[in-house]
Amino acid sequence: MPVLLRIKHYQLIVTTMKKICLIICLLMGHYANAQDYLTRNGNVSLFSHTSVEDIKGSNNEVVSLLNTTTGSIEFKIAIKSFHFPKQAMEDHFNNSDYMNSEQYPKASFSGKITNLSAVNFTKDGAYDVTVEGNLTIKDVTKPVAAKGVITVSNGKVIAQANFSVKRLDFHIVGESFMQKKIADEIQVTVNCQYDKR
Missing domain, CATH: 1.20.5 (Single alpha-helices involved in coiled-coils or other helix-helix interfaces)
Structure with missing residues (x-):
């Protein structure tokens, strides 16, 4: 050559x-x-109000991952980790007429913060956000949108949101004699404190 x-x-x-x-x-x-933030003890609570009875349940073992670069946010929720003031409520919640936790042990959410540019993860403050994605409960996946707040404080990130879910949309029917005790729309509150992964 x-x-x-x-x-x-x-x-x-x-x-x-x-x-x-x-x-x-x-x-x-x-x-x-790319900054991933993780929690293994996030909180998701449920609230049903009717003229007959208020029902409250809470789960402090929610796993969630937040990526501050892409805005993606994921939740995995063990159904049996919801606890109620009365054992009878917990038993009903897990049985086959309601959440059927033996067959469907987890619920999940996969979505994104749609206005990610409104959040400065390097500066302490509270930022209004909108999250959109897919919620899966039992054998049903449906789109969900929720308003929330991301709070940045001393290197930690806290995500809070409130939204409602129509239980019949997710095949949560219940026994006929209980229908008057359960609201058609269940209020869901999310409160998760994340640490850098």
Whole structure:
């Protein structure tokens, strides 16, 4: 191979390697800036109000992951981790007429903060957000949108939201004699404090 051809071949290899190194550096920079926040003890509570009875349940073992770069937010909720003031309520909640927790042990949510640019995760403050995504309960997945607040304080991130769920949309029917005791719309409150992963 002539010397001139070998030099050009060598220069091409060096140029290609530089491009590959640049791409790798850019990717590493992107992932270094991506901030995942995690909680394994987030709180989700449920509230049903009727003229007959108020029903409250709370779960302090919610797992949630928040990515501050993409705005994605995920929740995994063990149904049997909801607790109620009365054992009878808890038993009803888990049985096959309601949540059927043996067959459907988890509920989940996968979505995004739609106005992510409104949140400065590097500055303490409270930021109004809108979250949209898919909620899965039992064998049903439906789109859900909720208003919430992201609070940044001393390196921690707190997410809070309130929204309602129509229980019949998710095949949560219940026994006929209980219908007057359960609201058609269940109020859901989310309160999660995240730490950097």
